[in-house]
Amino acid sequence: MKKTHLFLSMFVMLFTGSFMTACAQQKAKTEQQIEEDRSRDQYIQSMDILSNVIGNVRMYFVDTVNINKMARRGIDAMLGGLDPYTEYIPYEDMDELKLMTTGEYAGVGAIIAQRPDSSVYIQSPMQGMPADEAGLIAGDRILTIDGKDFRKSTTPLVSQALKGVAGTIAKVTVMRYGETKPRTFAVKRRKVIMNTVPYSGMLDGSVGYIRLNGFTDKSAEEVRTAFFDLRDKKGAKSLVLDLRGNGGGLMQAAIEIVNLFVPKGKEVVTTRGRSAESAAVFRTLTEPVDTKIPIVVLIDGQSASSSEIVAGALQDMDRAVLMGQKSYGKGLVQTTRQLPYNGIIKLTTAKYYIPSGRCIQRMDYSQANQTGMATTIPDSLHKVFYTAAGRPVEDAGGILPDIEVKQDTAATLLYYIAVNNDVFDYVTDYFLRHKSIGQPETFSITDQDYAAFCRMMEEKKFDYDRQSGKMLEKLEELAKIEGYLPDANAELKALREKLKPNLARDLRRFKKEIMNHLNNEIVTRYYYERGSIRQSLPDDKVVKEAVRLLRDEPDRIARILSAPKSTPKK
Incomplete structure (x- = not known):
């Protein structure tokens, strides 16, 4: 009897558990079906309203309306409210997409x-x-x-x-x-x-350098060719891969570039989205070219998307040291889908996750702040992940470099000089008056040339935005409101005098920086983008730090890429 009761009790428990599980699954299925039905009804209603709005405008608006243009504005506004990457590309603009994907x-x-x-x-x-x-x-x-x-x-x-x-x-x-x-x-x-590797060369006797500007279907082969030239012909014993300012491109190109330096069969990136077809795991598929050569990857705040896949994957695999500044933080994947009349929609369909399991997406486009702008994912929601060796890394809204090297802050004056048409004309005039110049690494305008440039800027009454003066005006307004103005008048007056616009003084104060800009612009006219890069490298503090690390501190590289003394549990 006891055995019978025990058997019955177990049977009841198993039946009850199975029944409750089935009920829970049915409830979830029912809720999902309800949501799908609601979504379908909303879709039908929205399409009906949209069609009627366009029809009424076409028939009754007081003036003749170009319906195609109106619809295009509506589509752009609708998609623009999702994220900056989802867009409609009509047939006539298809060349732009081809340029992005193939160069x-x-x-x-x-x-x-x-x-x-x-x-x-x-x-x-x-x-x-x-x-x-x-x-x-x-x-x-x-x-x-x-x-x-x-x-x-x-x-x-x-x-x-x-x-x-x-x-x-x-x-x-x-x-x-x-x-x-x-x-x-x-x-x-x-x-x-358009080559995505505009320059590669030796930085000293043993360190090779590759600048990568984008990710097209030819980028991996360009990097491969440049690498073989540096290693096999020029004797490079280590490599600097510069991804600064690289906004990304094709994800497949990023996977192929990672594959150059890690073994076949390694997981590089995983994608996950709402639809089943957006879920995929991407691995290295071919034999690498070199799994041993020391690598430093340079990143900054404009390194995004595919750049972050390359940098993040090499970091997660402990294959390269990352140097520079925190990357942009774009962890979204776009795919294209065909539309009627040969147009396409480029649609964000998934997030990507690099080998440690982290997604480095910085902005939450589903949440808007009071001004209607997307919100940044707060630090409190960041999680810690671990590299293959057990080093802690974060999904910190971007890739954090292993070695941070801060860029010098540029004066506001330099930005306005860089976009000023008179400065562009000065460079054009210099180019037309000089048939040739020296090599990019050594060229510089003379002090006399710079003095002539300053005279031109003063004659043109060059004006530029002075943020410090605007901030001072706001400070004076606040001081007046809060009742501090009488007592602070003397100090504010002295500060106002110090911040008083003085073009001649600022041109003298920032002479070195302005001359560097002019030198680079002039070199570009003679030697194109390749020459511009050559001209900038000798004074690039991040590049110099990378060379010093690779040339003089192999033990430090090993320490950075090795497991912590107490490896955390994964």
Whole structure:
């Protein structure tokens, strides 16, 4: 009897447990179905309203309306409220997507920009591309293209006119700086390939350097080629991979670049989203080129997306030392889906997780603050993860470098000089007056050149925003409201005198920084982007610290990448 009661009791318990589990599953399924039904009803209702709104505008609005433009504005506003990365790309803009993914397009190969007077000019012809070979130079103001007037235009319209079928001729008429008669150039369009490795070279006798500017379907091969050249031909014993300012690109390119330096079969990134198809695990698929060479990866606040996958994966695998500043914090994945009329939608479909399991997404676009802006994920919600060796790392809204090297704070004056048209014209004038200059690493304008530059800036009455003066005005207002103004008048007056705008003084105070900028801009005219990088490297404090670490402190590298003395439990 006792055995029978025991058996019955166990049976009842098992049945009850199974029944409760089934009920819970049914409840969850029911709630999910209710939510799906609600979502479907909302979708049908929204589409009905939207269709009727457009129909009423088309039929009854007082003026004729371009429905396509109105719909495009609505689509852009709708998607813009989700996050900055989700967007609609119509068929006519497909070249931009191709450029982002392949680094290729058919055109003349020139970067253009617009001035406040609505004129568009050549900002920088690409080395060896049609515009460069035809003789167009930076500063040339575009007047007409194939006979069509572009004296007052926009960069998108001019860009569209310069692009075209490879092999066709673009007749470009420009006004060159300092001249009064236009020049016309016949530029033969061809496939333009934008290299994502603009420069690689040796920093000293043993340290190789690769600058990577983006992630396209050719980036991994470019890095591979540069690496073999540095290691096998130039004798590099260690490597600096510079990802600063690299905003990302194709995730697959990031995986392939990681694969160059870690064994086959390693997990690099995992994606997870709402749909089942967004969940995937990506591993290295081929044999690496070198798993031993010491590597330092440079990152900063503009290193994002695929840059963070490369840096974060190499950090999580204890394969490279990260140096610089905290990265941007973009842990989202975009995929494209086909739309009617050959358009596509680039849609955020998942978050990605690097090998330690962390997602480094910084912004929460589902939550908005009082001003309607997305909120930053608070520090209190950050979690600790561990690398393969057991080193603690955080999902800290970005990748934290193993060695932080802070950049020097630039004066506000330098920003305004960098974007000032008169400064651009000064560089153009210098280029036209000098047929050649010295090597990028050693070139510098003279003190006489700088004195002439300062005179020009004063004659042009160069003005720039002075944040300190604005802050002082706010401080005086607050002091007045709070009743401190009478007693603080003397101190505020003295501070006002010290902060009084004085262009001549500021040009003297920041002479070194301004000369560095002018030198770099001038070098770029002669040696293009490659020369610009060469010119900046000798004074780059982050690069110098990376070289010192790789050359002189191998033991420190080993300590950084090794397990802590007491390895935490995972």
